[in-house]
Amino acid sequence: MEILVYGIGGVGGYFGGKLAEAGHEVSMIARGEHLKEIQKHGLEVESIKGNFKVKPKKATSDVSEVPTPDLIILGIKSWQIPEVAKELEPIIGENTIILPLQNGADNYEKLIQILPEKNILAGLCFIVSFIEVPGKVKHASYEPKIVFGEADNLQSQRVKKIQDILDEAGVENNVPENIQLEIWKKFLFICTVSGIGGLTRVPIDRIRSSEYLHEMMINTAKEIIEVAKAKNIPLTEKHLEMVFEIINSQPEGTTASTQRDIMNGKPSELENFNGYIVKEGDRLGVEIPVNRYIYECLKPMEEAARKSRE
Ligand SMILES: NC(=O)C1=CN([C@@H]2O[C@H](COP(=O)(O)OP(=O)(O)OC[C@H]3O[C@@H](n4cnc5c(N)ncnc54)[C@H](OP(=O)(O)O)[C@@H]3O)[C@@H](O)[C@H]2O)C=CC1
Numbered sequence: 001m002e003i004l005v006y007g008i009g010g011v012g013g014y015f016g017g018k019l020a021e022a023g024h025e026v027s028m029i030a031r032g033e034h035l036k037e038i039q040k041h042g043l044e045v046e047s048i049k050g051n052f053k054v055k056p057k058k059a060t061s062d063v064s065e066v067p068t069p070d071l072i073i074l075g076i077k078s079w080q081i082p083e084v085a086k087e088l089e090p091i092i093g094e095n096t097i098i099l100p101l102q103n104g105a106d107n108y109e110k111l112i113q114i115l116p117e118k119n120i121l122a123g124l125c126f127i128v129s130f131i132e133v134p135g136k137v138k139h140a141s142y143e144p145k146i147v148f149g150e151a152d153n154l155q156s157q158r159v160k161k162i163q164d165i166l167d168e169a170g171v172e173n174n175v176p177e178n179i180q181l182e183i184w185k186k187f188l189f190i191c192t193v194s195g196i197g198g199l200t201r202v203p204i205d206r207i208r209s210s211e212y213l214h215e216m217m218i219n220t221a222k223e224i225i226e227v228a229k230a231k232n233i234p235l236t237e238k239h240l241e242m243v244f245e246i247i248n249s250q251p252e253g254t255t256a257s258t259q260r261d262i263m264n265g266k267p268s269e270l271e272n273f274n275g276y277i278v279k280e281g282d283r284l285g286v287e288i289p290v291n292r293y294i295y296e297c298l299k300p301m302e303e304a305a306r307k308s309r310e
């Protein structure tokens, strides 16, 4: 299968690397020193599940250099989707499948604003991974998993085909009954912990051990559930409990990827997380004071991070 992985960071590097290791024709879009290293020496993946090294079919920063893909995996950040979607437009074929793996609740919606709806699946992933040094991605913890499906949850042939490919590559995957609900369940967790994590700048175990901050997380999550309900997403109190079971079971020192970006002064997914809840809460008439507080407190830092990259 002709596969294009756009964005060879923690997520794209690990999952794209596994597909290349399994023998697929994998082209990789990267840039800067990371691209140079991949071009020279291949992509190295250090993983708790076993290290490996792959030579992509092509590593480039220019999508026009790659053949029309059967499958495109998006490994970029959620806020990069609009610019990347525009770039991908000319190379998408009639049957190209696009699989987003980003955190965030509206990645599919952002993609269909630019690219044909029929080409796009909905998805998400679980892993803790990052670029350790140029040319090398480190999978540090978490059982890697891709959850995906058709936006209307149809059990299509193409979904089955991707499942087979992932199975063969040894990538755990699941096609759920309701992909939107799975996206929102993950979003409920990640949005609850990332903003507060960015504000407090301490790992989840330190946040949950403070009565005040624990309460703040609960209120953040409750607001997200109210916004979901207003959008007819069936998130309930049961999911709140499930999320807090996950929060309470995280090992000491755990931080989420967006929290790490905020703490490191990098552009983050704030706008797509608490910012999205603020935007949708205001639009739908749902009270979201805690998410607004988190968002407004972090916004100046986010603006500074983005300015520093201009
Ligand atoms: N990492 C993790 O553990 C997890 C992350 N996620 C989610 O997955 C998504 C991806 O995260 P993650 O892998 O951490 O992100 P990374 O920042 O590690 O990777 C994104 C990569 O895409 C590259 N990129 C972006 N735009 C371009 C471009 N125009 N041309 C070439 N390269 C480009 C970036 O390069 P540059 O740095 O130069 O911008 C970067 O190397 C996010 O939505 C995140 O929330 C989900 C589960 C776990």
Ligand SMILES: CC(C)(CO)C(=O)C(=O)O
Binding pocket: 103, 125, 126, 127, 128, 142, 190, 255, 256, 257, 258
């Ligand atoms: C919580 C986790 C590690 C799960 O994959 C994640 O999605 C992230 O850090 O962005």
